[in-house]
Amino acid sequence: MPNSLQHETVIVVDVETTGMQPEKGDRVIEIGAVKLRGQQVLERFERLIRPDFLISQEIESLTGITNNMLQDAPGSPQVMAEFVDFIGTYPFVAHNAAFDQKFIDAELTLFGRPRPTNFYCTLQLARRLYHDPINYKLSTLVQYKNLTPAPTFHRALADAEMTAQLWLAINNDIMQDYGFTFLPLELLKKVSAAAKEQVGDLLRKAAKDARHNQLDTTGSLFG
Numbered sequence: 001m002p003n004s005l006q007h008e009t010v011i012v013v014d015v016e017t018t019g020m021q022p023e024k025g026d027r028v029i030e031i032g033a034v035k036l037r038g039q040q041v042l043e044r045f046e047r048l049i050r051p052d053f054l055i056s057q058e059i060e061s062l063t064g065i066t067n068n069m070l071q072d073a074p075g076s077p078q079v080m081a082e083f084v085d086f087i088g089t090y091p092f093v094a095h096n097a098a099f100d101q102k103f104i105d106a107e108l109t110l111f112g113r114p115r116p117t118n119f120y121c122t123l124q125l126a127r128r129l130y131h132d133p134i135n136y137k138l139s140t141l142v143q144y145k146n147l148t149p150a151p152t153f154h155r156a157l158a159d160a161e162m163t164a165q166l167w168l169a170i171n172n173d174i175m176q177d178y179g180f181t182f183l184p185l186e187l188l189k190k191v192s193a194a195a196k197e198q199v200g201d202l203l204r205k206a207a208k209d210a211r212h213n214q215l216d217t218t219g220s221l222f223g
Contacts, residue, residue, distance in 0.1 A: 008185055009037040010120070011086075012093045012167060014159035015103050016063045018055050022106035027051040028076065029065055031083060031104075032156030034164050035090070041164070045086045046157040048073035063154045077111045084113050091185065095138045095163045097121035120185065122166045124192040128199045129170060138162055145169045178207040 013033040019026035033045040048065065050073040060066050094100040097119040108114050126136050133144045138159060142149050147165040150158035171183055174191075187206050194202050 007038050007182070009035065009042070009090050010093045010167070010185075011090050012036050012160050012164040013100055013104070014094060014156045014163060015100050016059075016065060016154065016156050017103055018051055018053075018059055020099075022103050026103075028103050028107050029055060029059075029070060030063070030156040031079065032158070032160040033083075033086065034157075034160050035086070036093075036164050036167070039168060043086065044157065045083065047079045047082065049079045050075050064152065065155075076107055080107050080111050080113055084108070084115070089115075091118040091120060093120045093122060093163065093167050095121070095159070095166065096123045120167075120188055121192055122163055122170060125170050125188060126166070128191055128194065128196050129173065138166070141166055174203060178203045180207050180210060182210070 011033050013031065015028045015032075016030040017026055017028050028049055029051055030048050031045065035042040035044075048070060050070050052075065054067050055065070055070065092101070092104075098121070101117055101119045105114070105117055108117075122138075122141075123136055126133070126141055130136075130141075130144065133140055139149070139153050141147075142162050142165070145166065147162065147169060150162055152158055153162075171188075174180060174188075175183055187203075190202060190206075191199055
């Protein structure tokens with residue numbers, strides 16, 4: 001795994017769902033998450049969730065999650081209560097985070113456990129930093145960065161584990177390429193929001209400012 005110096009704790013999460021639109025009744029059927037600090041996985045979370053209706057054959061084929069597997073799974077109120085305990089107040093990381101965020105927000109709100117969900121997106125970061133992958137699917141980027149693939153994709157914990165590897169690789173690449181010794185999360189938020197052609201200038205300026213600030217503080221670190 002890359003030698004990331006990102007010390008802030010994040011929750012790297014993935015959900016599997018019955019469809020694409022929670023506003024039209026689609027539900028989460030599996031949550032997988034890892035609590036990550038630096039390179040260390042502190043805890044893992046993996047739960048199936050019974051949606052109380054049959055999922056389609058398409059979803060069964062895509063995820064490998066079957067109606068038989070879900071019939072004895074706990075319902076969303078129980079799982080989301082456990083998930084809230086797991087995530088604490090830490091920010092999230094996900095691949096194509098807008099998708100995971102809308103489903104997690106919907107489930108938390110549905111059962112009276114809403115909380116701010118601050119997401120960082122490895123898909124958006126990869127689009128701004130890597131210019132030659134054939135696409136930006138998680139599986140493609142895992143191969144592109146020579147990361148360790150999971151035995152299967154489209155299972156929540158496996159995808160969360162691979163997203164965690166990709167997150168560390170992105171952090172490591174930025175630090176090595178631009179000379180950071182520490183990479184603030186809020187800088188990554190700015191990178192995600194920037195136009196691709198502006199990212200290099202943004203990171204060079206941020207790295208220069210960071211070096212200047214450390215020099216002012218230590219008097220010798222970058223002398």
